[in-house]
Amino acid sequence: MSKAMRASIHSHPADFVLPSEGLHEFYAATHMDAACLTGAALMLGQAVKPVPYLWVRHGDGDREAGSPCPAGLRELNTDPAQAILVLSRDPASALQAALEGARTPRLGAVIVELWGAAPAYDLTASRRLALAARASSVSVLVARVAASPTPSAAETRWRVRAAPSRALAANAPGNPAFEMTLLRARNGQEGLCYCVEWDRDAHKLVSRFLPGIDDALIQPAPLSGTVVPVSFNRPGVPPDEPRRQAG
Secondary structure: OOHHHHHHHHOOOEEOOOOOOEEEEEEEOOHHHHHHHHHHHHHHHHHHOOOOEEEEEEHHHHHHHOOOOHHHHHHOOOOHHHEEEEEEOOHHHHHHHHHHHHOOOOOOEEEEEEEOOOOOOOHHHHHHHHHHHHHHOOEEEEEEEOOOOOOOOOOEEEEEEEOEEOOOHHHOOOOOEEEEEEEEEOOOOOOOEEEEEEEOOOOEEEEOOOOOOOHHHOOOOOOOOOOOOOOOOOOOOOOOOOOEEOO
16 A cells, blocks of 8 residues: 555545555445446546546446546546547456556556446456556556455455535535445455545545544544535434435
């Protein structure tokens, strides 16, 4: 795990970033979290290296969640012209395209979306992606929807779900927020839970809480002056309080 991520474990709030290379997996907590999973992957991919990136989508992604929107990409501080979009006919061809991208050092990141079980994404396929990513220093982010985690060569594995966002001034829509739980890490820190939000001003993901395995360890961060902190599972909050869902 990189220095930046280790720093995010002890600082509050802090930038939420991934190591600058390697294979990382993200699983949608539910089928309805597919859109927020894609958004989180794009945000993290841009945080690694804000240069052209390869975005590989299995055809089922468009049918289930819709096609990418250039205006939405700009909201994430992403120039649509920087995205090399590949729509694959099946998981095997998606993985082949991702492997070719992982071997290209000039790319900032490779994001590949897979729907369903995708048996082609097995231990062998993940090892090929991981080795290519390490050799080229390109991060490969695999986003899985409607799938269960299986053994792989990923550096980290995450479960992602939409978290409540809080309205800004004048009841303006709040910043997109995500609950990210670390399911696997080579340093043995599985179970850490982060609530992160997209900082529209700084164009990056920030962690608003100290991580913890137990919800009781998750405490609100003090106001930063630029971004309203997001909270979830707050004690004493009426269950019928209006909330917005990100993603």
